Amino acid sequence: MTKFRRRRQKFSCRRRTTVWENKANQRRSSEQRDRDDSIAEEAS
Secondary structure: OHHHHHHHHHHHHHHHHHHHHHHHHHHHHHHHHHHHHHHHHHHO
């Protein structure tokens, strides 16, 4: 029981960090996309 609980805790912690990283990456990529769009509009 304790082993299972510890494993679940580790998994949830890892999952939480990955979700946070995914959100940060999405925000960064969306900002880059906006920048690229503005650059493309200026070029055309």
